[in-house]
Amino acid sequence: MKHDLKGFTLVELMVTVAIAAILLTVGVPSLVSLYEGQRANSNISKINSSIQFARSQAVSYGSRVSICPFNGTSCDSDWTNGFSVFIDNGALGSLDSTNGIQDTVLRTVDSFDSNDFITSSLTRYTFNADGLMNLSQTGNIIYCPGDKTNPDSKGFTIGVSGRISTIETSVSCQ
Template sequence: MRKNKNGFTLVELMVTITVASIILTIGIPSLVSVYENVRVNRNIEKINNILTFARNQAVSYGRTVNVCAYASATSCGTDWGKGIRIYVATGNKTLRVIDGFNNNDAISGPGTELTFSSEGLSPSNGTFIYCPSGKANASKSVTVSSSGLINYGTDNQACS
């Protein structure tokens, strides 16, 4: 009497590994672009929310509120990719800080600072552009008008 042996032959194992490697070779680049799209959407929404927060706080406090590139808890920098700091201009009281974004991504903002007056107006309008991995063809933006209106801007702009 002969017993059946369970297991794989070397040929079956090699075919399975070959098929799996072909599927991974095709699928991995698609997953990277999906991950970048999710990251850019999440971070541009975060920027939109922090700008809305700053405008609302300016109206609530009845004071000028500034948005600047984060350098430290009490100072502003020039690199928006390191984070965003919201503070009341009088007294330099920090209201909120967003930590830095992904190191591979590029973010351009309106100069070094954006201001909201006590009426919610922004004397200096500007645009924030978020480019995942520095690619302009996948970028998203948020614009702030002089009336203080915060909107999602046009896509696929170059980060400067």
């Protein structure tokens, strides 16, 4: 009597696992690079849209609107901890002693990955009621995912007119 056995032998299973391990070893580094590139695109887009939002709100409200990393009491210099867009009455988060008007936060963006770096030439970008920045406030923001010299780093420049231009050359957060 012949028995029909179904299944895999131990040798077949070991060969399959070995091939899968080789494919993962080759494929995972490129997936990490793909993930970091996608994360860089997403986060630089988030910063870009927040700056465009600040500019449009300045025009809509007919008021000065600023964007900066907000540490709870004032503007900070570390953009990786998140930032706020607010109507800038001069007091950010507290009552201004000169005119008694409190600043109004319009949008907040939570912190980014703790391994990422964001550099900015300014700690605060302010748009006037006409949507323009002060003459001394042109600057750039660069986002680097995971490493200050990551080739997937992205950046843009903000001109006096408030126009945002992508930096086309290679960028780094150093």
